[in-house]
Amino acid sequence: MTNHYLSEAVERIQPSGIRKFFDLASSMDNIISLGVGEPDYATPWNIREASIASLERGMTSYTANAGILELREEISRYLNREFHTPYDPENEVIVTAGASEAIDLAMRSTVNPGDEVLVVEPSFVSYAPLVSLIGGVPVSVPTSIENGFKVTADQIAERVTDRTRGILLCFPNNPTGTVMTKEELEQVATVIEKHDLIVYSDEIYAEMTYDGRHVSVPALKGMRERTVLISGFSKAFAMTGWRLGYVCAPAPIAAGMLKIHQYAMMCASTMAQYGALEALRNGKDEMLEMVESYRQRRNFFVSSLKDIGLDCHTPGGAFYAFPSIKSTGLSSESFAEKLLFAERIAVVPGNVFGEGGEGHIRCSYATSLSQLEEAVDRIDSFLKEIK
Known part of the structure; x- marks a missing residue:
């Protein structure tokens, strides 16, 4: 209707x-x-307890738009320690209302009407609609069970046009659970760099990698300056209902995302941020x-x-x-x-x-x-x- x-x-x-x-x-x-x-x-109880304690201390005001600096510093240390992806907590990290808001911010701050965004599929259901809602054009890059649902450099190159703005990746993948190796991602990165694409890397399942360690896209050579890293606390720390995520990017892109975030969301939940701080410090x-x-x-x-x-x-x-x-x-x-x-x-x-x-x-x-x-x-x- x-x-x-x-x-x-x-x-x-x-x-x-x-x-x-x-x-x-x-x-x-x-x-x-x-x-x-x-x-x-x-x-986990220690995370809940930290959040409750923040309420008892009266920590109920708005935080900085980008989130509590102490939490952003902890996110920066965590990413550098676990995935070799250092970010400046003051200018390159934004705490969001879930990873879903982070994806939305990334799209809205970098995609113009008519721009094409490659979406490696099967993919999470929100990716293509979020591109469409801002006037972009989602372009499917399909994978198949025959190669374990992994995307190849050739598949990406075949779909690049003069309107292609970026590519949205999610590994470990939802819905397939597929993981890409460092060598496989490096081959993909070569095509991305050649065509000067932005990478939107949803790594919300990074901690849930069963065979070897997760390879973060911005840790690859030449990728950090063109990657928007999306993650959060929902999966690894069982905090889905808390709606707390984060997005990391080079300072100019982060500044653009922060403009939208401060008007649309103001800031993420204060008590959830204190819970997340405890998760990063003592939740491993x-x-x-x-x-x-x-x-x-x-x-x-x-x-x-x-x-x-x-x-x-x-x-x-x-x-x-x-x-x-x-x-x-x-x-x-x-x-x-x-x-x-x-x-x-x-x-x-x-x-x-x-x-x-x-x-x-x-x-x-x-x-x-x-x-x-x-x-x-x-x-x-x-x-x-x-x-």
């Missing part, structure tokens, strides 16, 4: 495909949800325990999917499996809908993640092993029913 008061840009974009299935599942009984990308852990042990638990769940779930006949590449990071359901002859949307009603299993159809996602479903294994075991049994029953 249209309304003449709505903008044309808003009219054109579709509601989130993830939310559609989540809302449907929430109205049903006996559901096992593998749909929403959220840790099944509560925020619990974070590592959580990641190890996800590794065990990944190993069980992916091998179990293969055992029941679904082809599934092994994700190197994040907490998603992205099995192929092409052998069933059903579309992603049809498979997800039939599975939901027949076996009360909520998954996300792969087509909502863009070109290359069709023929797959996204399953979050950020739930208990017992729930995953039951989910596999139900999916197995469903597969046998539709043969």
Whole structure:
């Protein structure tokens, strides 16, 4: 239904495909949800306690637009220590209302109407719509299960035009869990540098890398000066509801983003910022325990999917499996809908993640092993029913 008061840009974009299935599942009984990308852990107590303590001390005023300097300094130290990406906390780090706001700021501050932004797909559902909302043109760079959903330099070069402004990357990837090696990213970086593109690097799952260490894009030679680094606290520190992220970029780009942030958001939640400060200082042990638990769940779930006949590449990071359901002859949307009603299993159809996602479903294994075991049994029953 249209309304003449709505903008044309808003009219054109579709509601989130993830939310559609989540809302449907929430109205049903006996559901096992593998749909929403959220840790099944509560925020560690020391983080909650730090936030509560800030309230008790009356720390309830606005912070600086860019965030509490002490937190920005801690973010800078953390990124340099963990991923070899140093940033000036005063001029190159902005604390945001979640990584989602950080992506929006990056797009709005650097993309002009008509500019093209390459989006490596399958990708998180918000990327292309955010480009479209500011008058940009999202251009799909599809990947496939045949090469583990990794993007190549040639794939990028084929889609560059004289209107291409930048490229949006997310590794470890949502929804595939794919991780790129340093050598693979360096090959991609060569094409990016050749065409003078901006890189929007969403590294929200950086800490959830299971095989080796995460390679941060701005740590690569020649990439820091052209990269906007996006991250946050939702995944690694189980702080999804706190809505706290950050964005780092060279000072001129950061200054542009701060202009928008100060008008649109003023500042991120004060009490959440104090919680994040504690997370960076004293949250690593619990974070590592959580990641190890996800590794065990990944190993069980992916091998179990293969055992029941679904082809599934092994994700190197994040907490998603992205099995192929092409052998069933059903579309992603049809498979997800039939599975939901027949076996009360909520998954996300792969087509909502863009070109290359069709023929797959996204399953979050950020739930208990017992729930995953039951989910596999139900999916197995469903597969046998539709043969």
